[in-house]
Amino acid sequence: MVTYAGKLVLAPMVRAGELPTRLLALKHGADLVWSPEIVDKKLIQCQKETNTKLNTIDFVIPSSNDKKPSTVVFRTYPKLEKNKLIFQMGTSDPTLAVEAAKIVINEVDGIDINAGCPKHFSIHSGMGAALLKTPEKLCSILSELVEKVGKPYNKPISVKIRILEDEQSTIELVEKICQTGIANLTVHCRTTPMRNREAPIRDYLQTINKICKKNNVSLIMNGAISNRTHFENLRQELGFGNELGGMIAENAESNPSVFNETPLPWFLTCKEYLSIAEQFDNHVGNTKYMLTRIVPGKSKFFQLFTRCKTSKEINYVKEQIDDKGELINDPTDYLEECRKEEKN
Numbered sequence: 001m002v003t004y005a006g007k008l009v010l011a012p013m014v015r016a017g018e019l020p021t022r023l024l025a026l027k028h029g030a031d032l033v034w035s036p037e038i039v040d041k042k043l044i045q046c047q048k049e050t051n052t053k054l055n056t057i058d059f060v061i062p063s064s065n066d067k068k069p070s071t072v073v074f075r076t077y078p079k080l081e082k083n084k085l086i087f088q089m090g091t092s093d094p095t096l097a098v099e100a101a102k103i104v105i106n107e108v109d110g111i112d113i114n115a116g117c118p119k120h121f122s123i124h125s126g127m128g129a130a131l132l133k134t135p136e137k138l139c140s141i142l143s144e145l146v147e148k149v150g151k152p153y154n155k156p157i158s159v160k161i162r163i164l165e166d167e168q169s170t171i172e173l174v175e176k177i178c179q180t181g182i183a184n185l186t187v188h189c190r191t192t193p194m195r196n197r198e199a200p201i202r203d204y205l206q207t208i209n210k211i212c213k214k215n216n217v218s219l220i221m222n223g224a225i226s227n228r229t230h231f232e233n234l235r236q237e238l239g240f241g242n243e244l245g246g247m248i249a250e251n252a253e254s255n256p257s258v259f260n261e262t263p264l265p266w267f268l269t270c271k272e273y274l275s276i277a278e279q280f281d282n283h284v285g286n287t288k289y290m291l292t293r294i295v296p297g298k299s300k301f302f303q304l305f306t307r308c309k310t311s312k313e314i315n316y317v318k319e320q321i322d323d324k325g326e327l328i329n330d331p332t333d334y335l336e337e338c339r340k341e342e343k344n
């Protein structure tokens with residue numbers, strides 16, 4: 001069974017945490033990777049398919065008419081993700097959570113519940129950070145998952161929370177959560193109204209850690225960790241031993257190689273990312289989204305990639321990046337030709 005103690009992991013990230021980002025993070029030393037949050041009701045509609053062309057396992061929603069392709073909701077590459085992949089779910093209902101978890105459990109190494117998302121989409125249906133205000137419901141989701149999925153399938157159940165307004169209420173919540181039988185607690189050290197640009201509050205971590213230890217639950221801290229070196233220094237400064245884990249989101253979104261002792265410059269990350277995206281037939285819209293994260297806004301390539309509409313065009317532009325991240329030949333004419341052809 002996967003363990004979490006002391007590990008430096010890729011955070012769950014909608015859009016950013018698809019297969020190519022996860023594989024790049026693993027290549028550069030991420031100890032575990034989280035899937036993007038997928039909502040229970042969506043997962044329940046999925047069928048499992050073995051993709052023999054890509055050697056992936058795909059969870060797809062079949063198309064309602066023959067002309068439309070089916071939608072890939074989640075894709076995993078067991079050859080590299082086995083024993084490293086935690087599936088994150090959005091839910092507000094124990095029964096649905098169990099039903100959905102059973103669909104993916106054989107292909108992942110643990111199930112994590114999102115109890116921290118502040119977005120309207122999550123909160124208005126009682127999911128994400130709304131669960132922090134309904135601790136009984138959150139605990140019943142976790143206990144049901146532990147009993148009906150974790151134990152029978154021998155896989156760990158975990159949860160990701162935010163801190164509450166003060167230490168006392170945070171501690172009370174952690175006490176309850178830690179008694180559900182979960183294996184790991186991730187704490188995003190910001191309150192629900194706090195945005196990512198605000199500095200995290202790590203002051204409660206020591207007390208949280210004591211409760212976790214008492215209940216045999218590992219602890220991962222999350223919030224403004226830059227890279228592996230920063231994580232290791234931070235852990236020491238905060239007075240923790242090697243058992244405290246770390247989770248990186250935004251900095252890994254803009255450079256999935258931050259798990260390495262020496263992260264790559266953006267242009268090498270970009271090239272590696274694109275070759276994995278191509279290998280796994282990544283959706284072009286998702287690849288373009290990632291390019292807007294990886295390529296600095298001030299680089300000429302930012303605008304050039306934004307203008308691409310197909311994988312072929314993206315590849316062409318990629319070939320114009322030299323070994324210092326500068327332009328070899330300006331692909332503007334090529335892109336204009338592509339647009340003309342498209343019109344015709």
Ligand SMILES: Cc1cc2nc3c(=O)[nH]c(=O)nc-3n(C[C@H](O)[C@H](O)[C@H](O)COP(=O)(O)O)c2cc1C
Pocket residue numbers: 011012013014015016036037088114115116117160188196222223224225247248249250251253
């Ligand atoms: C693009 C993006 C998507 C995210 N999606 C999720 C998600 O699906 N589930 C979740 O629990 N948190 C999600 N988060 C929050 C992160 O996992 C993390 O808690 C937060 O960004 C703080 O970490 P950081 O300071 O390292 O960015 C997302 C964050 C970003 C930037």
